[in-house]
Amino acid sequence: MAVARHAGLRVELEEGVLRVTFDRQERMNALDLESMNALGDLLTGRAEDPSVRVVVIAGAGAAFSTGADLATAADGPGADPRAVMASANRVIRAILTLPVPVIARVNGAAAGIGASIAFAADLAFAAPSAYFLLAFVNVGLMPDGGSSLLVPAAIGRARATEMALLGRKLGAADAAAAGLIARVLAEDELASHVDAVAARLARGPRRAIELTKRSLTAATLARIDEAIERETEGQVELLAAPDFREGVAAMLGGRAPEFGS
Template sequence: MTSDIPGVDTTVDDGVLRVTLNRPTRMNAVTTETLDAVADSFDKYAGDAAVRVAVLTGTGRAFCTGADLGGKKTSGPPSSATIDAANRTAAAIRAFPRPVIGAVNGPAAGVGVSLALACDLTIATESSYFLLAFTKVGLMPDGGATALVAASIGRARALKLALLAERLPAREALAAGLIADVFPDNEFAASVDALTRRLADGPSEAFHLTKDAVNDATLTELDNAFDRERTGQLELLTADDYKEGVAAFLEKRPAVFGRG
């Protein structure tokens, strides 16, 4: 089956739920609708005993490049609905009772980092990178990123990523403990399939309880992070720095903050 929402493909085959962001012309940047469609897919199959593993990935050259700031006019800027949809999606992936593979097939930026790290086993192509790009447009990380990143790599490195908005190449992300593995680009599809099959053929309930135990121990602040990020982001979305950041992004020039 396929989602009714353009930009998200959902299939179930041989025990595997595959949720694919499919907006390649926008580098899989997401809107409120596409985020809700991803969350709907995980919610719908959470109680399906036939599903033994899930894969979240992207089509084309990117995994997900964050919220769509320059797409169709109808998409508009991020709003409270977008933030809520991002939080709902990360929470749905976290709560899914089967292992979720985050198959990062290209850049993961903005909320794309949140989606990738909400997964249980995040793996990436060698050419991929991770970028918390929020401060470049005068915003703060959301989608649970302030908890998800810090839980993996600690406060110092999380703050460096969040404040400086610098790219973290996949190999460095692996060395830092942000993700589980990296594969050469030309071996990635086969590697994802092999890992998917290994999990699908494994002890589902043992995986379920293990996933919940590790996540409960390490993501104790996730729900609070959703609330803090929502409050902060809604304030930032009304500020002059955000307007300048988006204008600079669309005009492909450096932003000049603090002039409002």
């Protein structure tokens, strides 16, 4: 089994299962623009290969992904906001529209766009250590990656609003009970369970699985494109605003932010 590494991603293909592992452990698997672009390229390119029948996304070490790498924003937003949003949106749309199922194997933190990636997956399995956090509000931003629809579609408006407006952390057990993820597995059982599910899907009827996924997505997320467009317009505005710069500076400085708007 060949292992490729690129832009903080570890990529393996074996027996129809494409495994993509976030591997920036020194940054708790936070994704910078290069990593996000590489992930988008992978999901819109190699994952469309007929030899790929399942995609598994995981995080190396102690976290799934803590979201966007805000350390690069210490001196301001850095990249063009529309480029940042286009890159993230491309990943989410790819996960939702791939003809093969996508499984998220979540341990530790899944925050920001990291949480959105897990929510967009067709199946998400988590260790007891996992938690999900829409941390955007803490740095003067709004949910993106389709999470403004993905979360309330799964757990309802009230709990989604609590997560989004208060930045409430949702533990793995609560996420499973609310229907946001499929199941919680013991730490020493998670990897083997995901491997077994992936192997089963890889042996399954490819076209039937594709049409089933498409039907379920259409029935539950018919307005995902509208949600992504709203998020994009709002986030582009917020990424250029003073509150975002203050939020990032406060986070990196270990202090409470002082928002002005």
